[in-house]
Structure formats: structure tokens, C-alpha cells
Amino acid sequence: MKVMLAPMEGVVDHLMRDMLTRVGGFDQCVTEFVRVVDQKLPKKTFYRLCPELHNGGKTPSGVPVRVQLLGQHPKWLAENAQTAVELGSPGVDLNFGCPAKTVNKSKGGAVLLKETQTLYDIVKAVRDAVPAEIPVSAKIRLGFEDKSLAVENAVAITEAGASELVVHARTKTEGYKPPAYWDWIAKIKQHTNIPLVANGEIWSAEDAQRCQEQSECTNLMVGRGALAMPNLALCIKGRQAPMPWPELAALLIQYSGYEIFGDKGRYYPNRIKQWCGYLKRQYPEAELLFNDIRRLTNSQDIVEVLARQADS
Structure with missing residues (x-):
């Protein structure tokens, strides 16, 4: 089982990543998004959001940290993916799940779930731009307003060459309101052959087990749950009781x-x-x-x- 720490804009920065990975149980982290518009960003932008690049792309406790990119233009995302990898990121993650209105208005994040072809074009461009041994992952929600394109979007991302897909089991419209529809991840799994990671509404070891059963996914990503219980990853793995x-x-x-x-x-x-x-x-x-x-x-x-x- 792999437990990943979710990217959370303005919350899970390098200090929080350091703290939570020292507590233990996490196998991988993803940065807050690097916003890509229409240019190749300077190295300082990557170092600011991912200081771990100065440490071989790992937190001080040795957990790999993957740079996340957000944007809509395949060419510019591909060029910035190259920079991230050159600076030492152990992979590139693509954000198709951010529900923030300001991000969606500028055609980034979850709004791209309306455009299956754009998802394909972005993933394909990034996959072609970085070395084959470098993982290219993506994070999606089940859709923007509804779930009608959930499977189609996942298939497009798979066919474009993604190495891994994290699925937050809610639409953009559903936001963070319970429940999370973990069973939809199992539906997606029937149509894709890349590793899937289940995300959404995992607050305890019991939630994690139910999520694994309903999503048919072994690997999990937790965000708010880890802030509510800092040793959640260890609890999920059965190594500790909740921290007193x-x-x-x-x-x-x-x-x-x-x-x-x-x-x-x-x-x-x-x-x-x-x-x-x-x-x-x-x-x-x-x-x-x-x-x-x-x-x-x-x-x-x-x-x-x-x-x-x-x-x-």
C-alpha cells in the first residue's frame, strides 16, 4: 500500500510536508501547484514552491516530492515539466482537479474536465517532453458539474501515457461535501490499466479501509484527514493508534x-x-x-x- 500526501494550496507547503513526513507513513508528496500560463518559468519559481529540489527532490526525512503543474497550454506545460525534471523533481504531476473559482475562470484545474481532448493533449505533450523513466501523473475529479465524462477523461489520460492517476471521488460542483463516491473509482478502474490512487473523505483507518473496498484501489491519497490527524498515514497502515x-x-x-x-x-x-x-x-x-x-x-x-x- 502507498499513502500519498495531497497537495493543498496555501496549506501543505514545504514546512507542512516536512512536519508530516517526519511523523511518518507517507510514501510520496505532491507540491502546491506551479501555475503555468504562457511562458517558461524561472527556476526560482520551482525552488520557492518546492525547496526539496535542493535536497534531491525529497523531504528531509527522505520522502519524494513531485512537482505539480497547473495550466491549459500543452506546449508551456511541457516546457515547464522539463524544467522541473532538470531541477531534480522525481516526477511531474498535472492538476486537473483544483475547484477554485479563480483557477477555473482562467481555464485551469477542474474546468478542464469538460475538455477530454485537452486533457489528452496536455498529458501527451508532457509525457513526450520528459525522459521515459520519469513518472507523469495526473489528478482529476469525477467531473465538473456531473460525472458523465469520468471514464472518458480517465481513458484519455491513460492513452496519453500517464503513469498514474489520482481520482478525487467528487465533482467540482460537489466540492468537499460528503460523501465521496469511491465506487466511481472502481468503475474507472474497469477501463484503465494504469495504477489508480483513491482520494477524498478519508479521515480514519476505517474510512481508508472502506475506500479501498469500494474503489478497489490499494493506494490512497489523504489531505485534510492528515491535517486533522497528523499520524493518519501510520494509522491507515496499522502501525499506530491515533496520536494522543x-x-x-x-x-x-x-x-x-x-x-x-x-x-x-x-x-x-x-x-x-x-x-x-x-x-x-x-x-x-x-x-x-x-x-x-x-x-x-x-x-x-x-x-x-x-x-x-x-x-x-
Whole structure:
């Protein structure tokens, strides 16, 4: 079984990837998307979103990180895929799943699920542009407004030469609202011969097992679930029980050190509050923590509250 950490724009950056892969259980990560419009981007853009390129394309704990590209023009996506690989990305991922309105309005992400031929053209161009041994993966949803093209889109991506396909088992319109339609992944599997990865609404080891049964997929990708329970990947693999709160509070302090002294230190108060929003799903203590830090704007004050939580 392979458990992958999902890309989440503005949330799962290199600091969060480092933190969660140190906790363990993840076999692969994907970056936040590199937005490609109509030019070959400078190397600094790739290094900014994927600092792991300075470390052989791996997190400090050794987990491979694949650069993700988002755009609509096959030629420019192919040229930027070449750059990503030249800089050391162990693969290239293509984003056809982002539901954000601003992205979709500029014809990127999930809106491309309306255009099967464009999906094919993009994957084919990228596949032809990078060495054969470099994996080219894609992430899709089941459709934009409905699921009528789910199988057709997956087949097009397969025929274009993709190495792997992650399927978020909802349409763009369905967003992140439960349920996830895992059984649709099994339908897609009947029509494609490349490895599929199931994604969507996996919050626990029990969810993971149900997803595997209904999707007929062994490999999984988790995103929000890993933020709500940082050792979710290890729980899914049966290696650990859910992390107890004092241990998690200590992890939050460790994360605070990353954030405060990292390149985004000024955003730390908002980031830690955002993380509490996810943790509240699994830990009642996170609600209390959020209430305690909600009005705090000084990083040190927040860390002091966390320290009390870790000691309790």
C-alpha cells in the first residue's frame, strides 16, 4: 500500500510536508501547484514552491516530492515539466482537479474536465517532453458539474501515457461535501490499466479501509484527514493508534519553530489557527486551544499556550 500526501494550496507547503513526513507513513508528496500560463518559468519559481529540489527532490526525512503543474497550454506545460525534471523533481504531476473559482475562470484545474481532448493533449505533450523513466501523473475529479465524462477523461489520460492517476471521488460542483463516491473509482478502474490512487473523505483507518473496498484501489491519497490527524498515514497502515493530544500539542510547538523562523514567519498566527480548524474534527481539545489563541497575534504568546497544552 502507498499513502500519498495531497497537495493543498496555501496549506501543505514545504514546512507542512516536512512536519508530516517526519511523523511518518507517507510514501510520496505532491507540491502546491506551479501555475503555468504562457511562458517558461524561472527556476526560482520551482525552488520557492518546492525547496526539496535542493535536497534531491525529497523531504528531509527522505520522502519524494513531485512537482505539480497547473495550466491549459500543452506546449508551456511541457516546457515547464522539463524544467522541473532538470531541477531534480522525481516526477511531474498535472492538476486537473483544483475547484477554485479563480483557477477555473482562467481555464485551469477542474474546468478542464469538460475538455477530454485537452486533457489528452496536455498529458501527451508532457509525457513526450520528459525522459521515459520519469513518472507523469495526473489528478482529476469525477467531473465538473456531473460525472458523465469520468471514464472518458480517465481513458484519455491513460492513452496519453500517464503513469498514474489520482481520482478525487467528487465533482467540482460537489466540492468537499460528503460523501465521496469511491465506487466511481472502481468503475474507472474497469477501463484503465494504469495504477489508480483513491482520494477524498478519508479521515480514519476505517474510512481508508472502506475506500479501498469500494474503489478497489490499494493506494490512497489523504489531505485534510492528515491535517486533522497528523499520524493518519501510520494509522491507515496499522502501525499506530491515533496520536494522543499531548503528543500532538508538542508537535504543534515543533511546527511553530518551523513557521516562526522560516520564510513565512509573519503568517504564523493565522497558520496555526487554520490548522486548529482541521484538528477540531478529531480532537475536542483543539476547540479549546483555538478559543485560547483566537485573539492572539504574537507568536510567542501562542507558543506559551501550546506549551501549557503539551504539559497537561
